[in-house]
Amino acid sequence: MAKIFEEDAYKKEIITTIKKIDKENKAIELEDTIFYGKSGGQPGDIGEISTTELQIKVENTIKAEGSIKNILESIDGLEINQEVKAKLNWETRYKYMRMHSALHLMCAAIPLGVTGGQIGYEKSRLDFNDPDKKINKEELEEKINIIMKNDHKIIYEYIDSKILDSQPELVRTMSVKPPKIDGKLRFVKIGDIDFQPCGGTHVKSTIEIGEIKIGKIENKGKMNRRVNILLND
Numbered sequence: 182m183a184k185i186f187e188e189d190a191y192k193k194e195i196i197t198t199i200k201k202i203d204k205e206n207k208a209i210e211l212e213d214t215i216f217y218g219k220s221g222g223q224p225g226d227i228g229e230i231s232t233t234e235l236q237i238k239v240e241n242t243i244k245a246e247g248s249i250k251n252i253l254e255s256i257d258g259l260e261i262n263q264e265v266k267a268k269l270n271w272e273t274r275y276k277y278m279r280m281h282s283a284l285h286l287m288c289a290a291i292p293l294g295v296t297g298g299q300i301g302y303e304k305s306r307l308d309f310n311d312p313d314k315k316i317n318k319e320e321l322e323e324k325i326n327i328i329m330k331n332d333h334k335i336i337y338e339y340i341d342s343k344i345l346d347s348q349p350e351l352v353r354t355m356s357v358k359p360p361k362i363d364g365k366l367r368f369v370k371i372g373d374i375d376f377q378p379c380g381g382t383h384v385k386s387t388i389e390i391g392e393i394k395i396g397k398i399e400n401k402g403k404m405n406r407r408v409n410i411l412l413n414d
């Protein structure tokens with residue numbers, strides 16, 4: 182299965198074939214896919230699968246072992262090896278791409294350990310180990326918005342995974358497991374601001390994120406603070 186979203190997160194539709202059908206779960210697997218499978222704090226993509234006769238909603242996409250499954254509204258009329266058009270709900274996916282990229286900037290702006298995170302349509306969040314309550318909402322918002330306005334390019338580099346043995350600090354844990362190809366991990370590089378292994382979908386430049394707003398900062402236990410982020414549009 183070619184995971185097209187890893188190389189080109191902007192691909193909105195493809196023609197491909199059905200490789201597997203799981204009747205019980207109303208799920209299918211495609212030969213090639215543009216749908217991101219829910220994992221590591223990034224939701225699964227939604228969209229549509231269509232043939233000349235049918236249009237079927239993709240209600241969710243999940244990452245299973247070695248594959249990506251699309252959960253459909255119905256599997257009636259679908260067959261293995263059938264050619265289909267797969268189309269993303271682009272509005273939702275693009276929002277996730279902008280949110281995800283914004284979380285990288287937040288991660289870079291706060292030099293503390295990340296303990297969790299979740300991307301959402303309305304808001305997203307990262308949890309930080311912040312026992313001394315160093316995170317300041319107004320300062321953080323300003324800092325990220327300044328970075329955002331500059332056109333920092335977001336690119337990928339494949340690097341030997343051994344780099345993590347000597348530089349384990351590179352894992353800031355956005356917790357989206359990075360793809361590994363021939364022992365090489367995919368790293369996401371945002372200008373000279375952020376560099377970490379990540380498998381999610383991102384925009385091409387920080388300018389596409391637009392302005393952000395820092396929402397509530399919640400205390401979650403003695404050490405953890407949850408920082409919510411919203412997009413201003």
Ligand SMILES: [Zn+2]
Binds near residue numbers: 285
């Ligand atoms: Zn990422």
